[in-house]
Amino acid sequence: MGNLLLSFRWKTADFVRAEDFVAQLAQSIDKMRSGNDWRIIGIGIGAPTANYYTGAIEYAPNMPWQGIIPLQRMTYEATGIPTKLTNDANAVAHGELVFGAGKDMKHFSVITLGTGLGSGIVVDGRVLYGQHGLAGEFGHTQVDPQGRQCNCGRRGCLETYVSIRGIELTYRELGGQEGLNPRDIYLQAQKGDYIAIETYKRTAQILGNKLADLVHLYDPEAIFLYGGVANAHPLIIPEAQAEMERQLLKAFRSKVKILPSALLDKKGAVLGAAALIWEDVK
Amino acid sequence: MGNLLLSFRWKTADFVRAEDFVAQLAQSIDKMRSGNDWRIIGIGIGAPTANYYTGAIEYAPNMPWQGIIPLQRMTYEATGIPTKLTNDANAVAHGELVFGAGKDMKHFSVITLGTGLGSGIVVDGRVLYGQHGLAGEFGHTQVDPQGRQCNCGRRGCLETYVSIRGIELTYRELGGQEGLNPRDIYLQAQKGDYIAIETYKRTAQILGNKLADLVHLYDPEAIFLYGGVANAHPLIIPEAQAEMERQLLKAFRSKVKILPSALLDKKGAVLGAAALIWEDVK
Secondary structure: OOOOOOOOOOOHHHOOOHHHHHHHHHHHHHHHHOOOOOOOOOEEEEEOOEEOOOOEEEOOOOOOOOOEEOHHHHHHHHHOOOEEEEEHHHHHHHHHHHOOOOOOOOOEEEEEEOOOEEEEEEEOOEEOOOOOOOOOOHHHOEOOOOOOEOOOOOEOEHHHOOOHHHHHHHHHHOOOOOOOOHHHHHHHHHOOOHHHHHHHHHHHHHHHHHHHHHHHHHOOOEEEEEOHHHHHHHHHHHHHHHHHHHHOOHHHOOOOEEEEOOOOOOOHHHHHHHHOOHHHHO | OOOOOOOOOOOHHHOOOHHHHHHHHHHHHHHHHOOOOOOOOOEEEEEOOEEOOOOEEEOOOOOOOOOEEOHHHHHHHHHOOOEEEEEHHHHHHHHHHHOOOOOOOOOEEEEEEOOOEEEEEEEOOEEOOOOOOOOOOHHHOEOOOOOOEOOOOOEOEHHHOOOHHHHHHHHHHOOOOOOOOHHHHHHHHHOOOHHHHHHHHHHHHHHHHHHHHHHHHHOOOEEEEEOHHHHHHHHHHHHHHHHHHHHOOHHHOOOOEEEEOOOOOOOHHHHHHHHOOHHHHO
C-alpha cells in the first residue's frame, strides 16, 4: 500500500492541447497493461487549479492549456478507467494525510513550492474543498497591494515572491547573476554567497509573515512545506518560523510548527492523487 | 425556539476585573430565576478571542481584561449552570447556521464589523474551530505590511481599516471633522458629503480586496456582514463585491455573494451563543 512501482515523466508544456496529453497517457497505459496480470482500478490526477467537484482544470494561470479542461472525463473516456482529479496541492495534502506526517493530525496545511505556490488544507481530518471545489489557493493571497504582477492578473500575490520564479527574480533584483535557479542559488548560499543568503532570507520572511495570516484563519497544528523549492528548507524554515511568530496574535504563538513534508522525497502528490481512488473502492 | 425573551446590557469596560463582571451576571441570573417556574438549562457566551476548547478569553487585544480569562469555568462556578464559551464572531456564525441565511448552506463566512473585525467560518456545515479553538481571526490578516499599527502589535491588520476605529480614522485622515462615529459618517454620506462617501468607498475596497484572499482560502458560498458597522451595508457591499471580483482568480468569479447577515437586527451573536448549549442537551 502506498508504493510507487513505475514512474514516467512528461512535460505538459510539450503538449499543445490537453487532448494530445490524454492520448499519450492512454497509449502508455495500454502498453503497461498488455501482458500483465494486474489490474488498474483507477486513475488519480493532481493538477493546478483543478476542481475536485467538476473534474476540470479551470483557468490555470501557469499552464499551456487555457480555459476549462475537463481532464477527468477526457481521461476516463480515453482509458475506460475510473478517474479522479484534484488540485495538485490538495493531492499532496491527501498524501500527507494517508501516508505522511499528517496521519495523526486533524488540522494541518501543506504548502507546495514550485513554479507557483499551492496549498492543501486539512480541516477535521479531511481535505477542504469548499463550496465550488476550489479552496486553498494560498498562493493567490496578497502580500502587497503594490507588489509584483502575478500571472493571474492580481498584484502582489504570494506566489510572485515565494516560488521558483519569485526566488529567481528576488535574486536578480538583489544583483545576483542571470540564469540561476533556486537550487543553484541554494548551493551558492551554502558557499556563503551574500546575495543568495539574502534571497532566501527575504523569501522566508515573506512566507513567514503570510503564514501568520494562514494560521489566524485555519488554526492548524502544523504547516508542511513540499515541492522542489522546499528542499532548501534549512534556509527557509527557521527564518519563516521566526517571522511567523513575530506576526502571530499572542494566543497562537509557539503552537504551530513549520516542517518539511514527510513526503518531500517520495512523490507525495502522485501517491496522494492515487489514493483518492481508494475512497471509492473501499 | 430562537426567541429573545429578555435583554440586559452592560459594558465590559465598566468592570475592572472579569470576576466583577461574573459576580454581576450571577446576581442578575439569581434575580431572574426567583419566583419563576422556568429553568435555565445553560449559558452560552460569545466573546472576542475566546477559545471554544479551553473556555477562556485569551489575550483579547480590544478588552480591558488582560491575559487568559477562564470565563466559562468562572461563570459555571458562580451560577452552577452549564456554560459554553465561543468567539463572538463564531457565535454569530453559529446563529446564522441555526436561525439565519446559512441554514441551507455548507460553506459560508460571517464577518463581524464592530470595535474590531471578527470572522466565523462554516466549513461542511460546522463552525471551524481549528486545532487550538482559535480559527477565524480574519481581522488580523494583513492588508499592508507598512500599514496602520494594530492593537495586537502587528502592522496593517484588516481591522485597523475595516472597523469602527478604522472608519473613524480614515474619515479624519481624509479631512473629515473630529468626533464622528461610523453611523454619523454614514448619515453624512447619505446627505452627499464627499469625504464621508469616500471614507466608505475606501473601507469597502480594502474589505473587498481582502475578501478575495478569504474566498481563495475557504471557497465559501456566501459572506455575511454582521455588527453595527454592517448597517451601512448599502455603502459597503456593492463596492466591496466589485473590488472582490476584480481581485479573484477567474475560476472564483461571480460565484460568491456578499450579503448583510439575516440576523443583522436580531442579536445574532446572542442567539448563536445561546444555541451552543443545545448541542449538549439534544
